[in-house]
Amino acid sequence: MPITNGTVFMPSVLTFIGIPIHGLETIQCWIGIPFCAMYIIALVGNSLLLTIIKSEPSLHEPMYIFLAMLGATDIALSTIIVPNMLGIFWFHLPDIYFDVCLFQMWLIHTFQGIESGVLLAMALDRYVAICYPLRHATIFTRQLVTHIGIGVTLRAAVLVIPCLLLIKCRLKFYRTKLISHTYCEHMALVKLATEDVYINKFYGLLGAFIVGGLDFILITLSYIQIFITVFHLTQKEARLKAFNTCIPHICVFFQFYLLAFFSFFTHRSRSSIPSYIHITLSNLYLLVPPFFNPLVYGVKIKHIQDKVVKMFCSKSQA
Numbered sequence: 001m002p003i004t005n006g007t008v009f010m011p012s013v014l015t016f017i018g019i020p021i022h023g024l025e026t027i028q029c030w031i032g033i034p035f036c037a038m039y040i041i042a043l044v045g046n047s048l049l050l051t052i053i054k055s056e057p058s059l060h061e062p063m064y065i066f067l068a069m070l071g072a073t074d075i076a077l078s079t080i081i082v083p084n085m086l087g088i089f090w091f092h093l094p095d096i097y098f099d100v101c102l103f104q105m106w107l108i109h110t111f112q113g114i115e116s117g118v119l120l121a122m123a124l125d126r127y128v129a130i131c132y133p134l135r136h137a138t139i140f141t142r143q144l145v146t147h148i149g150i151g152v153t154l155r156a157a158v159l160v161i162p163c164l165l166l167i168k169c170r171l172k173f174y175r176t177k178l179i180s181h182t183y184c185e186h187m188a189l190v191k192l193a194t195e196d197v198y199i200n201k202f203y204g205l206l207g208a209f210i211v212g213g214l215d216f217i218l219i220t221l222s223y224i225q226i227f228i229t230v231f232h233l234t235q236k237e238a239r240l241k242a243f244n245t246c247i248p249h250i251c252v253f254f255q256f257y258l259l260a261f262f263s264f265f266t267h268r269s270r271s272s273i274p275s276y277i278h279i280t281l282s283n284l285y286l287l288v289p290p291f292f293n294p295l296v297y298g299v300k301i302k303h304i305q306d307k308v309v310k311m312f313c314s315k316s317q318a
Contacts, residue, residue, distance in 0.1 A: 014101050014189075016094040017082075018182055019276045032089035035283065038291040039082040045294030046071035052307045059307070062140040063245075066122045066299060069149055070252075073118060073130075074290030077111040080104060081286055085182045102164045102183040108183060109163070110288070112260075113156025113211040115289065119256060120215040121148045122249055123222040130242050161209045166200050180275055182283055208264060216257055223250065244264035248296045255292055259285035282315045 018028055049071045053059045084104070087093040096104070129136045163186050171193040181188040190200045223246065230242045263282045298304055 007179060008174050009171050010098065011174060012098055013095050014184075016088050016096065016182055017178050017180055018088045018094065019279050027153055032086050035082060035089075035287060036086060036300060037166050038287050039078050042074060042078050042287070042290035042294070045298070046075045049297065049304070050075075050295045052304060055179065056307055058262055059304075062125050062145050063122065065145050066118055066125060066148075070115065070118045070122070070293060073111050073115045074293055076099050077108065077115065077286060078290040080107050080111070081183045081283070092267065096184070101179075102168065104159075105184040105186060105189070106160050106164055107196050109160045109186065109207075110153075110156045112286075113159065114152055115256065116212050116215045116260075117148075117152025117155060119249075119253055121152065123219040123253070126227055126246055127222040127251060129245075146257055146266060160211060162203055163200070163207065166203060170199065171195055171197070181279055183286075185282065212257070212260060212264075219253055221251075224260050248301060251296050252293050254291070256289050259288060 019031060050068055053064050053068045053071075084096070125136075125140055132139070138318050152284070167189065171190070173194045174192045175194055176192060179188055181193065186204050190197050190204070193200075226242070226246060232237050233239045233242065259281070263278075265287045
């Protein structure tokens with residue numbers, strides 16, 4: 001690799017440095033165990049969720065279809081990062097081709113955007129179901145659900161593409177080929193460049209606001225209106241039923257966006273947070289939702305509980 005005045009040209013290969021805990025590099029293999037366990041639980045839980053929703057006609061409603069979209073997104077997102085992460089921790093395979101890194105970046109940020117869009121769709125579905133129950137079936141038709149699924153996918157996929165082009169076309173010189181992460185994240189890569197990265201940072205911020213920021217605002221407004229409507233219900237049982245349908249969505253909403261905002265702002269600020277803490281929490285940001293979501297929905301949604309019990313009881317009797 002040619003070097004000029006201590007600056008490397010665009011590297012053909014990048015190297016992840018994993019979770020750099022000074023003096024404890026030899027125990028990194030143990031760090032992969034909890035991540036692997038979370039990944040296995042996420043795969044099993046979300047696959048079970050998808051199987052139940054697909055096989056049970058009574059669950060072919062907008063709320064459960066969106067839940068299936070969320071499960072499929074979680075499987076894809078965790079599968080993109082965990083094998084690469086375990087390759088670093090267990091098999092000492094930290095290298096990745098530059099173009100492959102960009103492709104991984106596109107996949108990760110695309111599925112993050114899809115997950116945010118699906119959470120918004122779920123919030124709007126609950127808003128219509130609780131605030132306008134008589135119009136829910138006519139508003140959230142199968143056609144609308146399909147259009148929403150296509151729309152959130154295209155929005156996320158298209159908005160990420162300029163980030164890749166700005167890196168590929170504008171940034172030609174890098175300080176190092178060592179990337180302080182276990183996966184290819186936009187700002188983690190942009191920070192390595194020696195050139196002016198203002199445009200890259202600006203578009204990254206703009207894209208994050210268009211997807212995550214607007215979704216967060218709309219989801220928050222939806223639940224505020226839901227709570228106002230629920231508090232005006234005269235029957236206590238109706239209030240409890242409405243709250244129970246919203247609780248799992250709210251839990252998933254908070255854990256997704258709290259971790260997302262932490263990762264986003266620490267990447268863009270000159271924080272004193274040690275790099276290994278930031279990298280660990282960034283990994284958890286992508287792994288906790290796939291691990292957490294099926295557990296929340298399995299515990300809180302009675303229809304899914306009943307189908308799980310029925311599935312395992314029928315297998316045990318057979």
